[in-house]
Amino acid sequence: MRLHEFVVRRVLLLIPVMIGVAVFTFAVAQIIPGDPAALQCGDKCGLIVGYDDDGKPITAHQANRERLRLDDPVSLQFERYITDLINGDWGESQKNGRPVIDIIKTSAPVTLEMAFFSLMIAYPLGIFLGIISAVRQDRMFDHVSRFFAIAFVSLPIFWFAMLLQLYFATGPQVGGICDPIFGTEGGCFPIFDRHDQSYTYPLDGYHSLYPESGTGFHLIDSWFVTDAKLAELPSEFDTNRELFMDTLIHLVLPCSALGIASSGSLLRYMRASLLEVLHEDYVRTARAKGLSEFRVVVVHACRNAMVPIVTILGFSIGGAIGGAVLTESVFGIHGMGTVAVLGILQLEYQIVMGVTLLTSVIFLLSNLIVDIAYAIVDPRVRLE
Amino acid sequence: MKAKANALLLCTLMIASALAGCAGEDVERTLTQADCDAIGDGYTLDSGNNACVTTETVTETVTETVTETVIETLVRGCTDSAANNHDSAAELDDGSCDYGRAQADIMADYAADTIDFSQALYELEVSRKCREQGSNNPCEIVEMSIGDASTIDPGDAYDSASGDVIEQVYDTLYRYAGDGSGNAIIEPRLATGYSVSSDGLTYTFTLRDDVHFSNGDKMEASDVVYSWCRVIGYAGPASHVNWILDQSFNCNDADGNHDDNGGLNLTAIDATSFSVTLKAPSSAFISTIAYTVGAVINADLCEANRVVELDANGTVTSDDYCHAWLDEGPFGAGTNAYLVQSWVREDRIVLTPNWMYWESGDYNINRHTMTIVTEASTRLLAYTDGEVDFGSINIEDLINFCYIDENGNGAMDAGEDDALDDKPNVASKAGHICTYRETFTTTLSAFNLNPKVLDAGEDTSNTDANSSLVLNHDCSDDGVSENDCNVMATAALREAISYAFDYDTHRRVTYDNSLAPQYGPIPTGFLYAGTQYEVFTYDLANAEAILENAGFIRQYDCSSLSHGGAPTVVAVADRDGTECRLPNVLRVMANEGNDYRIAMAGQLEEALGTIGVATSGDAKSWPEYLTMYYTRTWDIRFSGWAPDYLDPDNYWSPFAGSHDIGGDAYGTGYHNDVVDTHLLTGRTSQDDATREQAYIDAFAAWVQDPNMIIIGQYNGIGVKHDDICSPDWVAIGSAHWFDYDKLPEVDGALVGTC
Numbered sequence A: 001m002r003l004h005e006f007v008v009r010r011v012l013l014l015i016p017v018m019i020g021v022a023v024f025t026f027a028v029a030q031i032i033p034g035d036p037a038a039l040q041c042g043d044k045c046g047l048i049v050g051y052d053d054d055g056k057p058i059t060a061h062q063a064n065r066e067r068l069r070l071d072d073p074v075s076l077q078f079e080r081y082i083t084d085l086i087n088g089d090w091g092e093s094q095k096n097g098r099p100v101i102d103i104i105k106t107s108a109p110v111t112l113e114m115a116f117f118s119l120m121i122a123y124p125l126g127i128f129l130g131i132i133s134a135v136r137q138d139r140m141f142d143h144v145s146r147f148f149a150i151a152f153v154s155l156p157i158f159w160f161a162m163l164l165q166l167y168f169a170t171g172p173q174v175g176g177i178c179d180p181i182f183g184t185e186g187g188c189f190p191i192f193d194r195h196d197q198s199y200t201y202p203l204d205g206y207h208s209l210y211p212e213s214g215t216g217f218h219l220i221d222s223w224f225v226t227d228a229k230l231a232e233l234p235s236e237f238d239t240n241r242e243l244f245m246d247t248l249i250h251l252v253l254p255c256s257a258l259g260i261a262s263s264g265s266l267l268r269y270m271r272a273s274l275l276e277v278l279h280e281d282y283v284r285t286a287r288a289k290g291l292s293e294f295r296v297v298v299v300h301a302c303r304n305a306m307v308p309i310v311t312i313l314g315f316s317i318g319g320a321i322g323g324a325v326l327t328e329s330v331f332g333i334h335g336m337g338t339v340a341v342l343g344i345l346q347l348e349y350q351i352v353m354g355v356t357l358l359t360s361v362i363f364l365l366s367n368l369i370v371d372i373a374y375a376i377v378d379p380r381v382r383l384e
Numbered sequence B: 001m002k003a004k005a006n007a008l009l010l011c012t013l014m015i016a017s018a019l020a021g022c023a024g025e026d027v028e029r030t031l032t033q034a035d036c037d038a039i040g041d042g043y044t045l046d047s048g049n050n051a052c053v054t055t056e057t058v059t060e061t062v063t064e065t066v067t068e069t070v071i072e073t074l075v076r077g078c079t080d081s082a083a084n085n086h087d088s089a090a091e092l093d094d095g096s097c098d099y100g101r102a103q104a105d106i107m108a109d110y111a112a113d114t115i116d117f118s119q120a121l122y123e124l125e126v127s128r129k130c131r132e133q134g135s136n137n138p139c140e141i142v143e144m145s146i147g148d149a150s151t152i153d154p155g156d157a158y159d160s161a162s163g164d165v166i167e168q169v170y171d172t173l174y175r176y177a178g179d180g181s182g183n184a185i186i187e188p189r190l191a192t193g194y195s196v197s198s199d200g201l202t203y204t205f206t207l208r209d210d211v212h213f214s215n216g217d218k219m220e221a222s223d224v225v226y227s228w229c230r231v232i233g234y235a236g237p238a239s240h241v242n243w244i245l246d247q248s249f250n251c252n253d254a255d256g257n258h259d260d261n262g263g264l265n266l267t268a269i270d271a272t273s274f275s276v277t278l279k280a281p282s283s284a285f286i287s288t289i290a291y292t293v294g295a296v297i298n299a300d301l302c303e304a305n306r307v308v309e310l311d312a313n314g315t316v317t318s319d320d321y322c323h324a325w326l327d328e329g330p331f332g333a334g335t336n337a338y339l340v341q342s343w344v345r346e347d348r349i350v351l352t353p354n355w356m357y358w359e360s361g362d363y364n365i366n367r368h369t370m371t372i373v374t375e376a377s378t379r380l381l382a383y384t385d386g387e388v389d390f391g392s393i394n395i396e397d398l399i400n401f402c403y404i405d406e407n408g409n410g411a412m413d414a415g416e417d418d419a420l421d422d423k424p425n426v427a428s429k430a431g432h433i434c435t436y437r438e439t440f441t442t443t444l445s446a447f448n449l450n451p452k453v454l455d456a457g458e459d460t461s462n463t464d465a466n467s468s469l470v471l472n473h474d475c476s477d478d479g480v481s482e483n484d485c486n487v488m489a490t491a492a493l494r495e496a497i498s499y500a501f502d503y504d505t506h507r508r509v510t511y512d513n514s515l516a517p518q519y520g521p522i523p524t525g526f527l528y529a530g531t532q533y534e535v536f537t538y539d540l541a542n543a544e545a546i547l548e549n550a551g552f553i554r555q556y557d558c559s560s561l562s563h564g565g566a567p568t569v570v571a572v573a574d575r576d577g578t579e580c581r582l583p584n585v586l587r588v589m590a591n592e593g594n595d596y597r598i599a600m601a602g603q604l605e606e607a608l609g610t611i612g613v614a615t616s617g618d619a620k621s622w623p624e625y626l627t628m629y630y631t632r633t634w635d636i637r638f639s640g641w642a643p644d645y646l647d648p649d650n651y652w653s654p655f656a657g658s659h660d661i662g663g664d665a666y667g668t669g670y671h672n673d674v675v676d677t678h679l680l681t682g683r684t685s686q687d688d689a690t691r692e693q694a695y696i697d698a699f700a701a702w703v704q705d706p707n708m709i710i711i712g713q714y715n716g717i718g719v720k721h722d723d724i725c726s727p728d729w730v731a732i733g734s735a736h737w738f739d740y741d742k743l744p745e746v747d748g749a750l751v752g753t754c
Helices: A003-029 A035-044 A060-067 A073-084 A100-135 A140-154 A157-167 A177-182 A218-224 A240-278 A281-290 A295-328 A336-345 A349-377 B001-023 B033-039 B105-111 B117-128 B160-169 B223-234 B285-289 B299-305 B376-384 B395-398 B492-499 B503-510 B540-549 B593-611 B621-630 B649-656 B675-682 B687-704
Strands: A048-051 A056-059 B042-047 B052-054 B139-147 B174-178 B184-189 B191-196 B203-207 B266-270 B273-279 B308-310 B316-319 B337-344 B348-353 B369-374 B401-403 B426-428 B433-448 B587-591 B636-642 B708-721
Touching: A003 A060, A003 A140, A003 A349, A003 B285, A035 A060, A035 A349, A035 B033, A035 B636, A056 A060, A056 B033, A060 B042, A100 A140, A100 A218, A100 A240, A100 A295, A157 A240, A157 A295, A177 B401, A218 A240, A218 B139, A240 A295, A281 A295, A295 A349, A295 B160, A336 A349, A349 B649, B033 B042, B033 B621, B117 B266, B160 B369, B174 B636, B184 B191, B203 B223, B223 B266, B223 B273, B337 B401, B376 B395, B395 B675, B395 B708, B426 B433, B433 B593, B492 B540, B503 B708, B540 B593, B587 B593, B587 B621, B593 B636, B636 B649, B649 B675, B649 B708, B675 B687
Parallel strands: B139 B369, B587 B636
Antiparallel strands: A048 A056, B042 B052, B174 B184, B191 B203, B203 B273, B266 B273, B308 B316, B337 B348, B348 B369, B401 B426, B433 B636, B433 B708
16 A cells, blocks of 8 residues: 555545544543533522523523523534534534634644654654663663663652753752853743743734744744734844743743653663664674674664664543643643643533544544554554 | 753753663773873882872961951942932832833823823833842742633633732722731722712712723713623623622613613713612622622723624624733733733733832832742752742742741740741741731531432432422421431431530641631621631530530431431330431531541541541542532531621521522521521611611521531741842732832842832
8 A cells, every 4th residue: 555545545534533532531521520501600609690581580500501601512512512613613602602623722822832842852752761771781881771761650740840840940948050150140941831931922813923934833834923013022032033932931840740750661672672673683684794883783783773763652632631730730831731620620521622623623633653664663564 | 041041951961861871881090100200300100000109298387367348338229320210328229210201291191182191101111110230130029820811801800810810800899908907998999989868779889080900091970880780791600709799780782782881870970970779788899899700991992802692683682891801911902000911820920010000119020920830849959049939839848948036035046936826926037038827718617407418310400409309307397207407407406416526626626727717708808707606616525515505315226227228227225325416317418638627527426426426437539528518418517608798798698598598508408587687787887886786686596506517717937038028928819029028138138128
């Protein structure tokens, strides 16, 4: 099968999967105990907020149920949900009436950007240390790196994130270690948020700062902000470079927390895989041919040892998005994870379903990429 | 930022170096004499060729000279002779120079059309802008919040996060303020006064004539009338906050569109006065319009941005009453001190000055950022590190900044920051200001007089169904053994339960002294709080005696009890004193995640168990908890209440008023005619003495027939850096940033005092 046929087939497969996910998430939303109408008004749902045509009092709770059309039969609610979905209407937030699609459009790039850069840390670090560990098997470096690998996998990610904040984002009076070394003030990195606090967005938010054709990824878009828009910013952000650096600096700690935590398992995978490969006959043959150890390991062994690493790339992307929930919370970043948590806590079914749908699409696409990558890494693998 | 960029680069290099070091081969190198010569004269190689050693003996004599430098304190002030406030005695400029014309002169010229809006705006900015300079950004405040606003449309905002922004952008005729003694008052804002007709129905307001919206439009009486009618017409679809105005007056007009500036009951008399006719006399009216829902918006701009959809017949199918436009607090919408410069949802809101703001005086804060940080540990770090000026800090972390000055010596001694129990006497550690804050947020436990059990398959949303009411008592006492009510409908049982609650322990221990006593519906510091006194205390013997006297004797087999089924009565001869008193098990509800409520529910259940009242209850998730609430499948429920407006009726009616008088917000089914009568008097009378007596009488009747345990009102400690100067704490409403100041920090010291 040719590559483009394979891709088309897998993309088409997304449609039934998305329908399945939509049905499943809708069903789960119905099963979860709780009344979204009650959550809207909390302790004050019993307040009388109006009277019906018969003069009968209407409580806030009753009014909410009517507004959210929760008294409609479930089948009707489902039909409405699917019809709207097909028409590109993902519903709107009960809290503020914003379209769910807008909420996801602004939050998803934040999470994806963070997940991408965390993988950019996790993979090189995990693979590099895994290789060294395997090559120097049972020596001091191997023991130490395995210890840290287990530690990174075992440590709760939020705790690790907090440690990074404490040591790298605060001044020495709080516990930071940066200032005496680098001469910074208040740590090397910001404690929280996606942009500097003195960074004032345009009236309609930072999205209007970026070009309409922008990617939504702040780091990329910051290069393309027009001079006219930059002129609206404070003087310390009057060039694209400064804007870019501000965005980058705010990414370092969250991505490091997520990336270093993920690198532990990658290290273990890489080490185990490479050790297995290093005992293969063709490696022995390569050595017998007099090739340098570097060439034997990097060119001959590593490529074959990478196959399982590629396999887990798809899961890593999912893991990074999942891990982003906690990381975003600790670093005060408003991404998809935060949106999902708020959606669940406030029983905002439309938002939860939207996030679930998007996450499943990302998962499927990333696995598609993995399948294609198989063929590149190992030509023996056929796209079937 | 450049320093941080360099740090990023260095960090990267360090990590790379460390990794490279780890990856590199171990190299052993032997020292030579040349290496030692390179260090300096006198160094020789040791015998093992491992180190360079020196045998030189150094005798050092140190003569220390101490020079004391006396720094003369320079007089700070405005040294620029071109400034309005030039201080000839000033030797060091402190950035306080004031330029331009006086605010009043500029506004007078603008009112007289001598200058246009852009010129006025420019001159006002020059004149009013904060110019202080210091290392701590003295003209900016960054605050951390835990939740984002829902909307900045006062017509649909009913949450405190939204109110916090709305109170900066829009103004009301009156607003809540602190009197400096812990009490709340109402002070005039856009209104200069009002009169009431003899029947108490018609209020005529007079307004300031120097108020402009942020776009320069003059604020007039028609704007107030329009704003209030809009609230009623729009009917707050997401929040239902319109009820606060709806209860007082309506705005019906001929076509029902609420767009003809007042309808039948609101009349703009001239530019600075208007009248409103109420449905019934209301002593709380001024207080209700001081809530954000009474905010005044720009009528012309709202109309221009209102989206009305009509069908083919010309019938209105939808009308947003300009909500889409008002939702994010647009330019020109309000008259208050700040504008919403930008709002990134769930991230941050930035406020900048509305230079047209009518109140005289310059701005101390040019930029206020409210940033959302949900993680408590991050808030603590950010505050401690000085990245933000203040924010919500957990009570257990406050010992880092505050202490209790137990011996009153004005300094912190050992152990004084171990705990912050005596909150009213909180003191501040260096660099911080800790403030005791009593709130009007009440915690309580409501009793359900008409509890239900759901039948199999019953629609849980059907709160009106009577089919599953638990009727297990003869309340009519007509001698017929028919059960016509629930045991919870009897005042004696509810009174007994009120004596089974350990108030003092919960206030001190469970709430770690964060709960102040509250003896009735009205919180301390609120109007007419003095009409209440302590009645209920933890007295199990009394509780048991009340039950015994009311005929609730130990007679039921406890193992036979359920929430609604028929119990087994133990034969008199077989009773051993362990029987239960009630024919059913009382369901005590608390919600997961609220450890205070869970602990209180546990204590109450245990106490009731000892006097023969069977209970059941486990913490429910918040959604489950609320669902049980509205299906009335509970008997005792821990809950809370935050004030809407500064009037006792905002507590008394929802708590103890019956459904008939628009009360009973907890759906308890409580109805006490005597209490209702007094509450109606308190609600409608314009006479202070009459109102006070009404609440005294209502309290006296209510304690005989309580429908809830009033546990206490929250208090706490707020902390901020010591460069922040703020007005008196206001327990209702929001802080107003125009009244804040931030002292500049120069050379590591604060200049000036609060």
